[in-house]
Amino acid sequence: MAAEGQQHPLKIYFVIWGLLFVFSAASYFTDFLPHNAFRQGLILLFMILKAGFIVAIFMHMAWERRALIYAILGPPIVLLVLIGLMAVEGDYTELKRLDFFSKPIVPTRQDAGHEAEAAH
């Protein structure tokens, strides 16, 4: 089928187009919700639904052979590892900064003592 080109009935494009409009509107309206885990869950849900329909139907991935599908959609999985690592790193950096900024700028007696020792 791929050799003759991707030819599908027009109806499916109109249905998906409509769905993308609905999901876009829905994700826009999440902006009126309070900032919490529910809102973030909805944002991610609509994001994944929209991305999935674009790749599967508009980019015809649903009708490609598996060799191509896995070669293209497989590698991005490693990006999830990067995202996970950077999330942990970001958390750690924030904690370190909060710890550092919460310390008094004026040196304590202990710090001053160390400086005096270093001067010797």
Next chain:
Amino acid sequence: MAQEAVSAGDAQQAGWETIVTDWSSDKQTFRVPWGKAMMWIFLLSDTFIFTCFLTGYMNVRMSTTVPWPNPSEVFGLDVFGVSVPLLLIGIMTFDLITSSGTMALAVNFGYRRDRGRTAALMFLTAGFGALFVGMQAFEWTELILKWGIRPWGNPLGASQFGACFFMITGFHGLHVSAGVVYLSIVAMKVLRGDYEKKGYEIVEIAGLYWHFVDLVWVFIFAVFYLW
């Protein structure tokens, strides 16, 4: 070459067996026009670039101890004196979704060899793309002049906001601009009848690029503007 006869035993294979057969045999792996396979591989590399940008943004936003500027306020629009949150970005999102739909239709009419409609829909798609870039130019102007956002700092909060914003949306806008040029060139060649012999896979390949630009915007909209 892409039309190379599918071996007789292929019909009985299913699932993983087709993958092993395709990768292990001494012939081409992807049974699609080579331009399409190459476009997909290019888009895969682009996925890595955009993910690196967005991951970098996630990292600096998580690690800053200063409050992040509120996107729904910064990107709002005043409509007859009423401030509607994030309106400009909403319009840009619908603009890109619309252009994705017209592009999908162009691919379909291309394979039907309906040159007039294919070219018209591609020009329409490029037009929506140009409109998007125009709105982005307006958005950048507002941010720079009205809100005083700079890549190294801003009066609203975390200074990393500007760097992330200009880098991510700038790179995406560059992709949209390149797409407008690419689509216009292909549309002109379609209209001229350059692909009558070669076939109209090129419209689908250009379409892949365009849908990818829309796809990236889906992620930017969700994690940068809405989060």
